[in-house]
Every structure is written in C-alpha cells, then in structure tokens.
Amino acid sequence: xxxxxxxxxxxxxxxxxxxxxxxxxxKNGQFEDLDGAAWRALDDD
Amino acid sequence: xxxxxxxxxAAPEPGLAxxxxxxxxxxxxxxxxxxxxxxxxxxxxxxxxxxxxxxxxLGSLHQVARARVNLTERRVLIEWRETxxxxxxxGIIATLARTGYAVHTETGEPETDPEFSRLLRALGVAGFSAxxxxxxxxxxxxxxxxxxxxxxxxxxxxxxxxxxxYSGRVFYQSAWSALRNRRLNMDVPIALAITLAFIMSLYxxxxxxxxAWFDAPVSLLFFLLAGRTADHMMRAxxxxxxxxxGRLMAKGAVVLQDDGQRRYLPxxxxxxxxxxxxxxxxxxxxxGVVIDGRSDVDRSLVTGxxxxxxxxxxxxxxxxxxxLTGPVNLRATSDAKTSFLSSxxxxxxxxxxxxxxxxxxxxxxxxxxSPVVHLTALxxxxxxxxxxxxxxxxxxxxxxTLIITCPCALGLAVPMVHAVAAGRLSRSxxxxxxxxxxxxxxxxxxxxxDKTGTLTTGIPxxxxxxxxxxxxPFAVALARVSNHPYARGIAAGLADIPxxxxxxxxxxxxxxxxxxxSDGALWRFGSPRWAANDLARTEAAVVLTRNGALxxxxxxxxxxxxxxxxxxxxxxxxxLATRIASGDAxxxxxxxxxxxxxxxxxxxxxxxxxxxxxxxxxxxxxSVLMVGDGINDAPALAAADVxxxxxxxxxxxxxxxxxxxxxxxxHAVPDAIMxxxxxxxxxxxxxxxxxxxxxxxVPLAVLGYATPLLAAIAMSTSxxxxxxxxxxxxxxxxxRRDGGSPAxxxxxxxxxx
Numbered sequence: 051x052x053x054x055x056x057x058x059x060x061x062x063x064x065x066x067x068x069x070x071x072x073x074x075x076x077k078n079g080q081f082e083d084l085d086g087a088a089w090r091a092l093d094d095d
Numbered sequence: 096x097x098x099x100x101x102x103x104x105a106a107p108e109p110g111l112a113x114x115x116x117x118x119x120x121x122x123x124x125x126x127x128x129x130x131x132x133x134x135x136x137x138x139x140x141x142x143x144x145x146x147x148x149x150x151x152x153l154g155s156l157h158q159v160a161r162a163r164v165n166l167t168e169r170r171v172l173i174e175w176r177e178t179x180x181x182x183x184x185x186g187i188i189a190t191l192a193r194t195g196y197a198v199h200t201e202t203g204e205p206e207t208d209p210e211f212s213r214l215l216r217a218l219g220v221a222g223f224s225a226x227x228x229x230x231x232x233x234x235x236x237x238x239x240x241x242x243x244x245x246x247x248x249x250x251x252x253x254x255x256x257x258x259x260x261y262s263g264r265v266f267y268q269s270a271w272s273a274l275r276n277r278r279l280n281m282d283v284p285i286a287l288a289i290t291l292a293f294i295m296s297l298y299x300x301x302x303x304x305x306x307a308w309f310d311a312p313v314s315l316l317f318f319l320l321a322g323r324t325a326d327h328m329m330r331a332x333x334x335x336x337x338x339x340x341g342r343l344m345a346k347g348a349v350v351l352q353d354d355g356q357r358r359y360l361p362x363x364x365x366x367x368x369x370x371x372x373x374x375x376x377x378x379x380x381x382x383g384v385v386i387d388g389r390s391d392v393d394r395s396l397v398t399g400x401x402x403x404x405x406x407x408x409x410x411x412x413x414x415x416x417x418x419l420t421g422p423v424n425l426r427a428t429s430d431a432k433t434s435f436l437s438s439x440x441x442x443x444x445x446x447x448x449x450x451x452x453x454x455x456x457x458x459x460x461x462x463x464x465s466p467v468v469h470l471t472a473l474x475x476x477x478x479x480x481x482x483x484x485x486x487x488x489x490x491x492x493x494x495x496t497l498i499i500t501c502p503c504a505l506g507l508a509v510p511m512v513h514a515v516a517a518g519r520l521s522r523s524x525x526x527x528x529x530x531x532x533x534x535x536x537x538x539x540x541x542x543x544x545d546k547t548g549t550l551t552t553g554i555p556x557x558x559x560x561x562x563x564x565x566x567x568p569f570a571v572a573l574a575r576v577s578n579h580p581y582a583r584g585i586a587a588g589l590a591d592i593p594x595x596x597x598x599x600x601x602x603x604x605x606x607x608x609x610x611x612x613s614d615g616a617l618w619r620f621g622s623p624r625w626a627a628n629d630l631a632r633t634e635a636a637v638v639l640t641r642n643g644a645l646x647x648x649x650x651x652x653x654x655x656x657x658x659x660x661x662x663x664x665x666x667x668x669x670x671l672a673t674r675i676a677s678g679d680a681x682x683x684x685x686x687x688x689x690x691x692x693x694x695x696x697x698x699x700x701x702x703x704x705x706x707x708x709x710x711x712x713x714x715x716x717x718s719v720l721m722v723g724d725g726i727n728d729a730p731a732l733a734a735a736d737v738x739x740x741x742x743x744x745x746x747x748x749x750x751x752x753x754x755x756x757x758x759x760x761x762h763a764v765p766d767a768i769m770x771x772x773x774x775x776x777x778x779x780x781x782x783x784x785x786x787x788x789x790x791x792x793v794p795l796a797v798l799g800y801a802t803p804l805l806a807a808i809a810m811s812t813s814x815x816x817x818x819x820x821x822x823x824x825x826x827x828x829x830x831r832r833d834g835g836s837p838a839x840x841x842x843x844x845x846x847x848x
Contacts, residue, residue: 054243058250062227069223076215086166089143 114188114200116181117359118346122200125177130160132174135198136339137191138742138757140169145196152194158183168335171198199341208331214324217262221317224258225310229807232310236804248300251309259293262316265323273458281461281506284468288497289315295494306491308803311498311810318814319506326510326530329517333526337755340742343396344415344436348373348380351424362431371425375604376578379416382434383425385409390421390604391579395547396725396745397435399678399700401555401653403580405605415726415745419578421604436747439702439729443751446706446734456534456778457509464505472496475797488799495801499792504813508781511821516774519824523766524758532753535737536768537775538718542666543709543731545723546677546687546698549656549741550663550761554580556654557588562639562647568595570639570647573608573620576600581637582608582620584651607637616641623648653687656741658762663691665765672717676705678727705731722764724748739764769829777824781817788813 075081114135123131140149146164149171153162158179163172173187191198231247239247263286270286273279289312296307347361351370365371365381373379375390385408392406397415406412406423413435431437472493479489513530520527527533544550560567572594574585597610597618607621619626619640628643635648666673675696677684684698697708709731712719721728721735724744732738732751740752741759749755756763792809795801 054246061230062250062254065223065227069219072219072223073216076212076219081215083165083167086143086146086164089146089166092143093147 114198115359116184118200119175119184119187121347121361123175126174129177130174131177132172133200134170134172135191135200136168136170136341137196137198138169138336138339138341139196140164140166140171142166148194149191149196152190153187156183156187156190159187167332169339171196197341199339200346211324211327211331214265214320214327217265218317218320218324220258221262221313221320224254224262225314225317227254228310228313232803232807235307244305245300245303248296248307248309251307252297252300255293255296255309255313258313259289259316262320263289265320266316278458279462279465280458281509284461284465285315285319285506287469288312288500292494292498295490299491302487304487304491306803308494308498308806311803311806314807315503315810318503318811322507322510322514322818325514326517329514329521330527330529333517333521333528333755337526337528337749340749340755340757343378343743343745345378345380365427366430367427369427371427372422373418373425374422375418375420377418379412379414379418379425381414381427381431382412382429383427384411386424386426388421388423388604390423391419393417393419393553393580395553397727399545399547399725399727401547401551401679401683407605419580420602436726439726439747442702442706442730443733443747446730447751455509455531457505460505460508460782468497468500471500471793471797478797479799492797492799492801495799495806496793496796499796499801499806499809500789503810504785504788504817505782507814507817508785508821509778511818512774512777512781512824515821515824516770519827520754520767520770523763523770523829524756524760525763525767525770526755526757528753528755532737533771533774534778535718536720536754536771539671539720539736539768540717541672541674541712542720542722542764543674543676543712543735544663544693545721545725545728545731546675546684547679548724548743549722549728550659550675550687550691551653552656552759554587554654555584555651557584558650558652560647560649561635566639566641566646567592569597569612569618569641570620570649571595572597573600573610573618573639577602577608579607581649581651584654585637585649617643619643653683655690656759656761658760660691662761662764663693665762666768667692667694669765669768671720671768674708676700676708676731678702678705678725702727702730706734709734720764720768739767766829770824770827773827773829774824777821781820784816784820785813788816 119133123133125131137149139145143166146166149164150162153159153171153173158176159173160176161172161174164170165172171191175184175187188198228251231251235244235247266282266286266289269280270282273283292308292312296309299307345362347359348365349372350358350360350365351372352358357372362380370386371380371383385406387408390406391403392412393403394400394413394416396417397413403419406418411428412425414429415436429435475496476489476493479492480486509530513533516533517527567589570585571589571592574582574589575594577583595612597612600608600610602608603621603625606625607619609617609619609621611617621637623635623638626638626640626643627645628640635650637649637651638645639647639649663673672695673693675684675688675691675693677696677698678700679698681698684696688696700708705728709719709721713736719735721732721738722740723732723738724740726745726747729745729747729751732740732748737754738752739754739756740748742755742757744752744755754767756767788809792801795805
C-alpha cells in the first residue's frame with residue numbers, strides 16, 4: 051500500500067508531462083507541416 | 096530529385112492572374128521592425144527537394160528576410176523587408192517562376208483552423224486519460240480488492256470527470272444542437288452513453304461496489320475523437336489546397352485617373368464610369384465597355400463559348416473575360432457587387448437553397464439506432480426489476496447494456512471510411528471538400544458535362560494544314576510569340592519543327608503576327624482577311640502569307656481534355672446517363688456529342704437554362720453529377736446533387752463544388768464515382784459489422800453477464816475491426832479502360848491534310 055502511494059503519483063505525473071509536451075508542441079506549430087518535417091530531417095545543413 | 100520531374104501535377108493553366116508588387120503589398124501583413132509577411136500558395140510543391148530549391152533561391156535575395164516552405168499545405172511564407180522597391184518585390188515572384196514554381200495569392204482569407212486544434216487537444220487529453228484509467232482498470236481486473244480497489248476507482252473518477260467534460264464537449268455541443276432542432280444525430284446516443292456510464296460508475300464507487308466503468312466512456316471518447324480528427328484533417332487539407340489553387344479573377348484593377356496617373360485600386364473600390372487599363376494576358380476585373388484599343392478576347396470561362404472574339408471600341412465585356420493579345424481601355428459599367436459575377440452568385444444561392452437539406456447516412460442510422468438501444472436498456476431495467484432483482488443490480492445491467500451498445504463502431508463507421516476515401520481520392524489528384532458529396536456521388540444516375548474547359552481544353556488543336564513543309568518553320572516562329580489560342584495550338588502541334596529566324600516580330604491585336612525575313616519579305620500569320628491579298632481562296636481560320644501571297648492554311652478542332660473519350664465511355668459503362676450542357680454554339684456541341692457518343696446534348700444554354708436542365712433531371716427522380724468549370728456553370732454546379740470541377744475552373748465554380756480534380760485527365764470523374772461507390776459499400780459493411788457485434792453483445796449485457804472487462808474488450812475489438820475494414824479502401828484501384836484516346840494523337844503531331 052505504501053509503495054502505491056508513491057508510485058501512483060509518479061505514474062500520473064509522468065503522464066501529465068507527456069500530455070503537457072503534446073499540448074506545448076501543438077501550440078508551437080510542430081504539427082503544422084508534418085510532410086515537410088519528414089523531408090527536412092534529410093537536409094544536410 | 097527525380098520526383099520533381101513528375102508530370103502528373105496540375106499543369107500551369109493559362110489565364111491565371113499574375114501577381115504584381117501591388118498585390119504583394121495588399122496581401123502582406125506587417126510584422127513590425129520593417130518586415131512584412133505574405134503567404135503564397137504554390138500548388139506545384141510536392142517533395143523535399145522543392146523545399147530546398149525554393150528556400151535557397153529566395154534566401155539569396157537580399158529583400159527577403161526569411162522564406163519557409165510548408166509542404167503539407169503547399170505554401171511559401173515569405174518575410175520581406177519593407178524597404179524593397181516594386182521591382183524587387185516583382186523579383187521575388189520572378190525568382191519563384193524561374194525555379195519552376197508558379198505562385199498565387201490566396202483565394203479566400205488565410206484561414207486558421209481553430210476547430211482542428213480543438214479536436215487535437217481533446218484527442219490528446221482523452222488519450223492521456225484513457226491510458227491512465229486503463230492501467231488502473233487492469234490492476235482492478237487482476238484482483239485489487241477492498242480499499243485498494245476503491246482508491247483505484249476514485250483516482251479513475253478524478254481523471255475521467257474532467258476528461259469527459261473537456262473532450263466530450265465536441266459531442267455534447269453537436270448533440271445539443273441536433274436536439275434543439277428536434278433531430279437525432281449519431282452524437283445524441285454517444286453523449287447519452289458517456290454521461291450515463293460516468294454517473295453510474297460514480298454511484299457505484301460511492302457505494303464502494305465491485306464494478307466501475309470509467310475506462311469505457313473515456314476510451315470510447317478517444318476512439319471517436321480519433322476518427323473525427325482524421326476525418327476533419329482530410330477535409331481541412333483538401334479545403335486548404337483548393338483555396339491555394341491560383342485565382343483567376345483579378346483582385347484589383349489599374350485605374351486611369353483624370354490627371355492621367357495610373358493607380359492600382361482593389362476591386363471593391365472600382366466604381367462605374369472609371370477608366371480601367373487591362374493589359375494583354377489579364378482578365379477583365381468588372382463589366383465594362385471597350386473605349387480604346389483592339390484585342391482578341393477569350394470568353395470561354397465566362398459564357399462557355401469557345402470561339403475567340405475580337406474586341407474593338409464599343410464592345411461590352413463581362414468580368415472574367417480574358418484579354419489575349421493587346422492592351423485595352425475599358426469604361427467600367429458596374430462595380431464588383433453588381434457585375435456579371437455577382438449575378439451568378441445570386442443564382443447559385445437560390446439554386447442551392449432549393450436543394451433541401453441532405454441527411455447524412457450516419458444521422459439516418461442514428462435515427463433508427465437510438466430508439467432501439469434506449470428501449471432495450473429500459474426494457475432490461477424493467478425486466479430485471481420485475482424478475483425480482485434489486486435496484487442496484489437492475490441499474491448495473493442497464494448501464495452495461497448502454498455501454499456495450501454504445502455506438503462506438505457506428506460512430507467510427509462513417510468518418511473513418513470518409514477519411515480513408517479522401518486520402519485515396521487525393522492520391523488520384525481529387526480533392527474532397529465534404530463527406531456528404533462522397534455519399535451523394537455514390538448515388539448518382541446521370542452525369543452532365545460542360546463542354547468548354549471541361550471536356551475540352553482552352554487550346555484548339557491543329558487538325559491539319561495545307562502548304563509546303565518548308566514554310567512551317569516560319570509559321571512556328573510567328574506562332575510562338577503570340578498568346579492567341581490558335582497560335583498556341585500551332586506551336587503545340589508543330590512543337591518538333593525548329594523555328595525560322597525572323598526579325599521585327601510584332602503582334603497586331605485582333606489580326607495576327609507579322610515579321611520580316613532576312614530578304615526583306617513581309618511574313619504575316621493570322622486571320623485571312625488581314626494577312627492575305629485575296630481572301631476568297633480559303634475558309635481556314637489561320638493562314639500564313641509572304642508579301643500577301645498565301646503559303647499555308649491551318650484548320651483546328653477543339654482539343655479534347657486528356658482522357659475525355661475514355662472517361663465518358665467509363666461513365667457510361669458504370670450505367671450512368673451522359674449529357675453535355677454547354678453555353679457554346681449548338682453545332683459545335685452536337686459535333687462534340689457525336690465524337691464522344693454521349694446520350695444527349697444541349698447547346699447555346701444560358702446559366703438559367705442549365706439550372707432548368709438539371710432541375711428537369713432531378714424532378715424525373717434522377718440524381719445528377721454536374722462537371723463544369725466556367726462562371727456560367729456555377730449556378731448549375733450549385734443546383735446539381737453533387738458537382739466536380741477541374742483545378743483550372745473559375746473560383747466561383749470551384750466554390751460550388753464538392754470535389755475538385757487537379758490532374759488534367761478527365762478520368763478523374765469515373766475514378767471518383769468508383770471510389771465513392773466503394774466507400775459507400777464499405778460504410779454499409781461497417782454498419783453491418785457494428786450491428787452484428789451488437790446482436791452478439793446485447794443479449795450478454797441484458798442477461799447480466801457483461802463485466803467491465805468484457806465491455807472494454809468487446810468495444811475496442813469492434814472499433815478496430817471497423818477501422819481495419821475502412822483501411823481496405825486505401826489500396827482500392829478503380830478499374831481503368833485501356834486504349835488510345837484520339838485526343839492524344841491530335842496533340843502529338845500535326846497531321847498533314
């Protein structure tokens with residue numbers, strides 16, 4: 051039971067970090083040009 | 096990169112509005128610190144190499160502060176320094192043109208899509224909650240008991256509550272607006288099931304009962320939002336690509352002011368009585384009368400007439416007419432609100448109002464489905480109570496029934512198929528603007544084609560010539576300098592003949608082209624009356640003369656759009672009636688109908704007569720697909736059950752259509768019909784699968800065997816099956832008829848007569 055008290059908050063916190071990262075990247079236009087991003091990864095410079 | 100040579104893209108069409116420095120300034124938005132930003136669409140962008148080419152070409156210009164390509168939307172964002180001169184701004188467009196990308200300003204307002212980011216955020220939140228709740232549920236299913244189980248349930252409740260409020264909004268709002276209009280749509284049973292499942296679970300948890308269903312409504316939300324987001328994304332992408340197609344109509348006009356100054360005014364500021372300058376290659380901005388100058392004008396997009404006419408002072412021209420060869424001055428007789436174009440818009444509004452509202456398949460299914468499900472749940476509640484069960488158990492069974500019958504698969508059945516179909520169509524170069532168009536396309540009985548610009552291209556094909564082969568290089572040299580359709584037809588038809596060297600080449604608007612050869616002879620190429628001394632000898636449209644003596648004559652026929660022949664045959668083989676409805680002269684239409692073997696034809700139609708023709712079809716109980724491009728087609732496109740337009744159609748025509756095809760090939764029409772029919776079949780299959788699932792699952796739920804675990808498994812499985820079935824459409828290949836089209840032969844080579 052004591053283990054759960056620590057583990058569950060940690061699990062939820064990590065989940066929240068993922069969600070926050072997703073919302074942040076959406077706000078920053080990371081999803082605006084998915085096709086272009088795929089190609090830009092191949093750019094040398 | 097090799098893919099950049101792909102010829103399957105929309106070829107640059109003649110007659111697109113060119114972008115001037117004034118247009119750039121008018122469309123730009125200042126970012127402060129001396130930099131302005133403009134977004135231009137470039138439909139030819141299609142791979143990673145394009146990104147590099149454009150960005151490095153623009154980056155080397157000193158007037159450009161930053162350039163960034165968006166490959167998904169096929170747009171270029173350019174930040175330019177406000178110190179740039181007009182010439183430097185025009186240099187940006189010229190640079191893009193040199194690298195091979197024609198760019199346009201946006202047709203409509205550059206739209207941000209708040210609905211899409213709302214869906215995506217809701218999907219993200221639902222995904223987060225579904226994962227966490229599912230982990231907690233798995234712990235419960237694997238045997239957590241007592242206080243631990245209650246704690247897991249409470250944590251689940253704390254996550255599920257806000258999620259349902261936040262992510263469920265999409266469905267609640269849609270359900271509410273349907274109910275307010277006294278209708279039922281698919282979102283009504285969804286909203287009801289989610290709410291009831293949550294409230295019942297909460298009730299169970301408060302009583303520290305064994306079962307709670309928090310995972311069900313949340314994962315249901317996640318699945319449904321995924322389908323809806325995919326559907327929305329496809330449509331938004333199609334819409335954005337349609338608005339990125341080049342604009343044909345002028346955004347502004349060059350006005351000659353009383354003091355002799357020229358000024359560029361936006362189209363809304365043009366008033367009747369103003370004097371407008373229309374350069375060769377531009378479209379007439381508003382209705383007007385020619386007061387000075389002489390030119391050839393192409394009215395095909397406006398009235399559907401394919402013959403080029405000569406405009407001389409006194410001639411009235413409608414907005415949208417393309418000025419081909421020489422500059423003319425016009426006196427405006429209308430403003431943007433009262434021009435020919437706006438009268439077409441009024442007819443369109445009327446025609447689409449008479450349409451009636453179309454009820455989507457999903458909503459019709461919901462109409463049948465909701466009462467059945469809710470009655471079943473109610474009956475099982477009453478049944479268990481009468482059989483002596485306590486309230487707790489009876490309610491538990493009721494909720495289990497509602498959850499397990501929750502239209503998860505039904506809610507996905509249509510949007511998933513539509514999203515996949517839109518992707519499949521887009522790979523064939525067809526943009527689907529809304530899903531209802533796809534449903535209606537599957538149901539059509541007859542196809543009405545416009546002729547000029549739809550079955551034919553704007554450029555006449557060289558049908559034959561008389562005269563010696565040695566004179567042809569001179570004809571080619573003269574034809575290449577002109578924008579006149581006949582000249583372009585000859586230049587295309589005799590493309591492999593090298594041009595002769597001629598000096599002093601000049602175009603005489605309304606007549607032809609003339610030049611001198613090294614021996615001082617005057618060569619003329621154009622209308623017989625102007626070029627030849629004795630015009631009695633020929634009926635040809637275009638002649639070549641040397642010092643007035645006739646050397647060669649050229650005959651033309653209308654150039655069929657690529658694939659037109661096969662497309663009409665394929666449409667007929669699908670069991671559909673084919674008709675031509677054209678504004679062009681009756682005899683030309685009859686000839687075309689005979690060549691393509693259509694079932695019937697009508698020529699010389701005014702826009703209102705085209706509507707009447709479509710309405711006659713509809714009142715005979717037939718469902719009509721209209722394929723057209725012109726301004727005069729727009730009302731008929733709006734009146735038809737579903738309509739298609741080529742990418743080169745007028746803006747007003749495109750806006751009236753549910754589908755736009757980008758390839759120059761007309762085979763897009765039968766392809767789209769076949770894909771729509773296949774999609775319809777898959778939607779029906781998906782409904783059958785979803786209903787079959789219910790037939791198995793409902794008795795289990797009603798009899799009280801449905802545990803939360805069973806419900807979660809059953810629901811997810813049915814959703815996945817429906818999605819997998821929809822994905823079959825992605826690899827669907829519409830069957831094609833093979834065989835040479837006669838049009839292809841005509842374009843290729845000149846055929847000696």
